[in-house]
Amino acid sequence: MNLQNFRIEKEPAPSTDWKVYGDIEDDAGNILGTFGQDGTSVNIWWVQQDEFFQSGIVQQFAMIMAQQIISGDAE
Amino acid sequence: MATYYVRTDGSDTNAGTGPATNQAWQTITKAIGATGIAPGDTLYIAPGVYRGAFTAAFTNPTSEGQRITIAGNPTASLFSGVNAGPVVLTNYTNTTTSTGTTGLTISKNFITLNDLCFINNVAGGASLYGTGVYLTSSSLIVNRCLSQNRETNLEAYGFHVTVPSDLIGPIITNSIFIGGLLLATQATASYNCAGVVNDCLFIRTSTASATSSAALTFINSTTIKAGGYTIANNTFYSGGTCIGVFGSFGLSTTIPSLFTNNYFRGSTGISMTSTASQNETYNIFECVTDRVNVNTGTGSVSKPQHALDMHISKIQGWSTLPFLAPITGSYGIGAGTTTSAPATDMFGVTWLTLPTIGSTETSRIANQYLPTERNASTITIAPGSTSQTIELYLGATGLTASTSGLSARYNRTRTASVDIPLVARVIGSTDPSGTGVWAAGGFAEVDSVNMPGVYRLDLPNAALIAGADDVTIVVRGASGTNGAVMTIKLSSGGLTGAQTAAAVWDADPTGYNTATNFGGVIMETNNLANGIESLVLDIPQTVWDAPKSSHTVANTFGDYLDAKVSTVADTARIQLRQGPFLIRQNASEGLITEVNQFLSTVPNIEIVLIDSSGGSVSVSGSTLVMRVRNQAGTAVVNNITPTVAYADGGVIRWTPNLSWTALGVTTAGTYRIVVERTMGTVTTTFGPFLVQLSSG
Numbered sequence: 001m002n003l004q005n006f007r008i009e010k011e012p013a014p015s016t017d018w019k020v021y022g023d024i025e026d027d028a029g030n031i032l033g034t035f036g037q038d039g040t041s042v043n044i045w046w047v048q049q050d051e052f053f054q055s056g057i058v059q060q061f062a063m064i065m066a067q068q069i070i071s072g073d074a075e
Numbered sequence: 076m077a078t079y080y081v082r083t084d085g086s087d088t089n090a091g092t093g094p095a096t097n098q099a100w101q102t103i104t105k106a107i108g109a110t111g112i113a114p115g116d117t118l119y120i121a122p123g124v125y126r127g128a129f130t131a132a133f134t135n136p137t138s139e140g141q142r143i144t145i146a147g148n149p150t151a152s153l154f155s156g157v158n159a160g161p162v163v164l165t166n167y168t169n170t171t172t173s174t175g176t177t178g179l180t181i182s183k184n185f186i187t188l189n190d191l192c193f194i195n196n197v198a199g200g201a202s203l204y205g206t207g208v209y210l211t212s213s214s215l216i217v218n219r220c221l222s223q224n225r226e227t228n229l230e231a232y233g234f235h236v237t238v239p240s241d242l243i244g245p246i247i248t249n250s251i252f253i254g255g256l257l258l259a260t261q262a263t264a265s266y267n268c269a270g271v272v273n274d275c276l277f278i279r280t281s282t283a284s285a286t287s288s289a290a291l292t293f294i295n296s297t298t299i300k301a302g303g304y305t306i307a308n309n310t311f312y313s314g315g316t317c318i319g320v321f322g323s324f325g326l327s328t329t330i331p332s333l334f335t336n337n338y339f340r341g342s343t344g345i346s347m348t349s350t351a352s353q354n355e356t357y358n359i360f361e362c363v364t365d366r367v368n369v370n371t372g373t374g375s376v377s378k379p380q381h382a383l384d385m386h387i388s389k390i391q392g393w394s395t396l397p398f399l400a401p402i403t404g405s406y407g408i409g410a411g412t413t414t415s416a417p418a419t420d421m422f423g424v425t426w427l428t429l430p431t432i433g434s435t436e437t438s439r440i441a442n443q444y445l446p447t448e449r450n451a452s453t454i455t456i457a458p459g460s461t462s463q464t465i466e467l468y469l470g471a472t473g474l475t476a477s478t479s480g481l482s483a484r485y486n487r488t489r490t491a492s493v494d495i496p497l498v499a500r501v502i503g504s505t506d507p508s509g510t511g512v513w514a515a516g517g518f519a520e521v522d523s524v525n526m527p528g529v530y531r532l533d534l535p536n537a538a539l540i541a542g543a544d545d546v547t548i549v550v551r552g553a554s555g556t557n558g559a560v561m562t563i564k565l566s567s568g569g570l571t572g573a574q575t576a577a578a579v580w581d582a583d584p585t586g587y588n589t590a591t592n593f594g595g596v597i598m599e600t601n602n603l604a605n606g607i608e609s610l611v612l613d614i615p616q617t618v619w620d621a622p623k624s625s626h627t628v629a630n631t632f633g634d635y636l637d638a639k640v641s642t643v644a645d646t647a648r649i650q651l652r653q654g655p656f657l658i659r660q661n662a663s664e665g666l667i668t669e670v671n672q673f674l675s676t677v678p679n680i681e682i683v684l685i686d687s688s689g690g691s692v693s694v695s696g697s698t699l700v701m702r703v704r705n706q707a708g709t710a711v712v713n714n715i716t717p718t719v720a721y722a723d724g725g726v727i728r729w730t731p732n733l734s735w736t737a738l739g740v741t742t743a744g745t746y747r748i749v750v751e752r753t754m755g756t757v758t759t760t761f762g763p764f765l766v767q768l769s770s771g
Contacts, residue, residue, distance in 0.1 A: 002366040004350065027371045060282055067227050071198065 002027065009039065017043040077113075081106045082121035082154055094119070094154045103164060107131045107145070107181070114141035119148045120191070122160035126168055128176045136185040139214065143183070147190035161221075165194040166207070173197075182211040184242070192221040193234070199227040199288070204257065206235035213242030217250055224254035226281045232257040232288060244270025244304065249421045251276045252290070257321075259294045260301035265327040267303035274421035274434050276399065279313040282342065289319030289346070293326055302327025302352065306334045307416050310383065310399055310434040313341030317362070326352040334358060336411035338383070338433035345369045357412045359432050379406035383433065397422055400437035407432030427480065457574060458541035458565040462513040463534045465548065465563070471556040472527045475499060476518045481553035483516070483532060487543035495535060495548075502531060528556075539565065580626035580633035671767045674736045674743060682717070684725035684750060684761045692761075695722040697754040701729060703738075706745040708763070713739050717750070735768055743770045 006022035019039035024032045046054070079091040085099035091106065092098060100106050103125045112118050114136040136143055147162030148154060166178035173196035199205030207224035215236060224233030233254030236245050240261045247256070252275060260268055277290035290313040295301060304326065311317035317339040325348030326332050334345060334355040344360040346367035347353055355366070357374035365377050384402045388394035394403075399421075401408050411430035419425050420436040431437060456463055474481055476497035483495035500517035517533030530550070538546050543565055551558030626633025672678065684692040701715040715738070717727040727750070731738060740746065749762040 001364050002369065002371065003364060004368060006367045022367075027365070027375075027377055029371065063282075071227075 001025075001032070011041065017041045076115045078117045078119065079106060079112055080119050080121070080153070081125075082157060083123035083125070094121070096156070099154075103127065103129045107133055109133065112143060112145075114143060114185075117144040117146065119146055119153050120162045121154040121157045122147075122149055122151050122162055123157075124163045124165060126165055127178075128166050128174050129164065129179050131181040131183055133183065135183045139185060142185040142187060142214075144187040144189065145191070146187070147192070149190050161192045162190060163192045163194055166196060167194065177206050177209045179208045179210075181209075184213040184215075184239070186210070186212050186214075187216040187218070188220055189217075190219045192223075194221075194223050195233065196225045198225060199232070204232050204235055206257070207233045207254065209235045209237075210245075211237045211239060212245070213239050215245035215247075217245060217247040219248075220250040222250070222252050222254065222256070226254050226279065232292065235259065237261060238268055238270070238301070241266050242268075244268035244301070246271045247273075247275060248417065249274045249423070251278075253278045255279050255281075255288055255290055255292065257288075257292045257294060258304070262295055262301045265300055265302065265329050267327075267330045268301040270301075270304045272304070272306045273308055273417040274419070275309045276421065276434050277309060277311045277313065277317065279315065279341075282314040283316075287321070289313065289316035289343075290341070291318045292321055293319075293324075294321035295324040295326075298324060300325060300327035300352070302330030302332055304332035305415050306332065306337060308336040308411070308420065308430060308432075308434055310338045311341060311344075313339075313343075315341060316343040316346050317341045318344070319346040320348055323348055325349055328352045333415055335414065336416050336430050336432050338381070338407065339365070343367060356414075357410065357432060359407050374410070374412060376406060376410075381405040381407045381432075383435070384437070396437055397424075397435050399433065399435040401431060401433065401435075402437070405437075408437055452560075453545075453562045453564060455564045455566050456539055457567050458539060458543075460539050460574075461536045463536075463539060464513060464517075465532050465534060465561060466521060467530050467532060467548070467550055467559040467561055468528055469530055469550060469553075469556045469559050470528045471553065472520060472523045474520060474530065474553050474556070476516070478553045481550070483518070483548065483550045485534070485538040486547045486549075487538065488545055490543070492549075493535075493538070495532075495538075500531070500533065534563075539563070541565070576626070580623075581628055581631045583631060670764065671769070672735065674741065674768050674770060675734045676768075677734050678729055678731060678738075678766075680729045681720065682727050682729070682750065684727070684752065691723075691725040692752070692759075693723045694719055694725050694727065694752055697752045699727060699753075700751050702749050702751065703740065703766075704747045704749070704763075706747060706765075708747050712746060740768065743768050 002025045004023045004025055006020075009019045009021070011017045011019055019041055020035050021039040023034050026032055077092060080094040080099035081091070081101065081103065082094070082096065082099045083101065084096050085091075085101040086097075087101050087105040089098050089100060091100040091111070099121070100111070103120070104127060105111055106118050106120075107129060109132040112133050114134055133143070149159060149162055151157040151159045164179055165173075166176060167173045175197060177197060178193055178195035193208045195207030197205045197207050205224065205227060208222055222234040233256070234252055235257040236247075237259040238244050238261065240263055244260070245258070248271070256272070256277065258270060258272075262268070272291065279290040281288060283289070290311050291306070291309075293304070306318065318334065320326065328349045328351035331351065332353045334353055335357050337358045338361075339345070339358060340361040342363050344358070344362040344365040345353070345355060346364075347369050350368055350370045353369060355369055355372040355375060358372070359379060359381055360366070360375065360377045361381070382402050382405055383399045384396040385398060388396040388402065396402065408431050409427065409429045411432045413430060416426075416430045420431070421434040422436075424436045426436055454465065476499045481497065483497055484492045485495060486492040496516045497518045498514055498516045500514060500519045502519050502521055513533045515533060515535040517531070519531055521529045521531055532548070532550065534548070538548075545565055546563045548561045548563065549558060623633060623636070628634055670680065684694065686692050699717055699719070701717055702711050703713040703715065704711055715729060715731065717729045720726040720728045746766045746768065747763040748766060749760050752759045752761065
């Protein structure tokens with residue numbers, strides 16, 4: 001799986017969301033899927049996923065949160 | 076252009092110009108400080124752990140000719156009294172506590188770092204980069220180094236290289252990066268920095284995204300980009316991205332970089348900001364997402380059957396593949412391209428055909444080489460022997476000097492192995508063109524029908540020169556054989572009969588002047604005819620049976636004996652012992668004895684002096700002379716001093732070891748000899764006796 005034209009953008013305030021843009025392709029360049037012409041908002045997509053998937057990502061995210069808390073970059 | 080040395084038991088008060096304890100410096104701080112090395116110098120560091128946070132303060136080199144080399148010497152070949160081991164530079168103050176700051180900082184150009192291990196613990200974080208080693212350097216070279224640093228999910232890089240504005244990128248080879256490598260530029264415009272990363276291993280467990288850190292991360296200080304990197308034959312393991320860019324500061328889109336022959340295993344393979352900034356070819360991707368903003372390149376494959384050996388071959392016992400070599404049957408073996416690829420793998424092994432994808436070449440044969448399985452043997456050959464041939468059992472028929480993969484090497488004690496280029500030869504042929512006679516590396520099967528699997532190998536003469544205890548020969552690498560190992564003990568015990576004979580008979584006799592040893596006896600340096608017959612019983616038969624015609628070099632023992640001993644038998648010069656003759660005092664009975672000899676005869680006569688009553692006359696304390704006169708007794712032809720054999724019995728001998736002719740008696744005829752014994756003032760004459768000399 002490859003991503004082409006991939007980029008992420010911060011949504012304008014007051015939104016705190018991010019948007020993801022790009023095409024999802026195979027090695028032959030066939031588009032398998034897309035984030036949509038207007039991109040996909042992360043928060044909106046996130047809440048649509050099942051709890052099992054979310055818990056796995058949250059556990060990974062928790063490690064980053066812990067590091068940032070310890071380093072003083074976040075609370 | 077000086078060479079300096081550092082060892083843990085040195086002293087910073089030393090000059091640093093020698094490797095001994097009383098010569099070398101002790102600290103890295105001294106060595107790379109303002110009073111240490113200078114442009115053009117080389118610094119060698121002995122094995123050991125050097126703790127601290129080191130910052131270079133020496134003068135900045137300004138040209139390639141001023142390049143400074145900072146090299147570990149992990150084999151300790153330069154340092155006596157030091158064991159081999161890693162040369163570790165670390166910011167750990169002990170084994171559990173670190174300073175937390177950058178371990179090594181160098182902001183100088185034209186620097187080479189070789190054979191060093193950087194073990195650091197520097198945390199990452201926003202704008203901190205967590206750099207264990209921080210180099211701001213143009214034309215940097217890094218070879219055979221290890222960088223290991225603590226990992227965090229944000230900007231934690233073990234090794235950080237920044238290329239100053241628009242200058243030359245680093246060349247990084249044969250190294251291992253655990254914790255990330257950051258390549259940064261301070262470009263003011265898009266330009267070709269020509270950076271190279273080849274034959275390296277990257278391991279990064281962080282799951283950080285490409286926009287914060289990857290196993291290999293590119294960054295530019297502005298949106299103006301550098302390009303022209305070559306990233307070839309590397310192996311990547313990453314919990315996040317293998318190759319990525321920091322933020323949006325990607326590589327030049329007008330001067331694309333090349334990523335080729337790499338093995339990527341991670342969440343993401345290559346994540347870039349534009350498809351125009353790079354070309355990827357002949358890579359293997361084992362990733363959730365292979366490429367982000369990267370076009371699929373020629374020869375690249377996603378998720379093929381490909382596994383790297385991390386010693387499973389040793390654990391299971393089927394081979395001893397190098398670490399990270401693809402296991403047998405893997406897709407990437409020989410599947411790479413030679414374009415922009417290094418000539419060898421990370422261990423310096425030349426690719427067998429096309430490069431293998433990843434950092435490590437592997438064996439290409441189905442049944443791997445197991446040197447202990449069979450046909451390990453030992454023979455003895457004399458050191459310095461030339462044109463030697465051995466026979467080996469390889470277990471497969473039909474192999475030739477040109478069989479794919481077949482190779483031979485030899486290893487002399489405690490030295491590196493040496494390749495033996497194989498050349499074809501003909502078994503049993505005496506073809507003078509050279510195909511049948513000995514030639515270094517000559518290789519052929521002895522008899523595929525009656526002795527299948529046995530091969531003849533002509534050893535290079537250099538393998539057998541004196542100076543090593545033994546030489547080990549290995550032939551291996553062809554399909555169907557596990558190879559063979561033969562150890563050759565270099566010992567004079569292996570001399571052939573001809574070599575032994577040559578060593579004896581061709582020896583220079585100069586210096587053999589002691590009558591009690593063989594050389595002295597043969598040379599007869601004590602002027603006695605010692606004879607050699609009773610002394611030779613324990614000399615090897617090969618010596619005495621050697622044809623004397625084979626040992627005729629001038630000024631050698633063989634030549635000497637051939638001339639002296641053999642000549643006697645070949646001529647009329649004979650040596651006789653005659654007597655004892657009894658000659659009476661004053662010879663009142665007239666001429667009592669007649670001796671018949673040739674002029675060429677060596678007299679060798681024993682005489683007993685007797686008185687008129689027939690009793691022996693003591694010659695003890697007397698002076699003796701033999702006078703040789705003509706038959707008339709009127710002229711003395713020669714005066715001779717005999718030796719006393721038994722003084723009280725009056726037994727004397729005349730053994731001049733010279734022929735009559737050599738003694739001055741050159742005319743055939745009859746001569747009279749008397750013996751005069753002088754004791755005090757009294758001289759008594761015995762004889763005469765007659766000697767009849769004939770020609771010949």
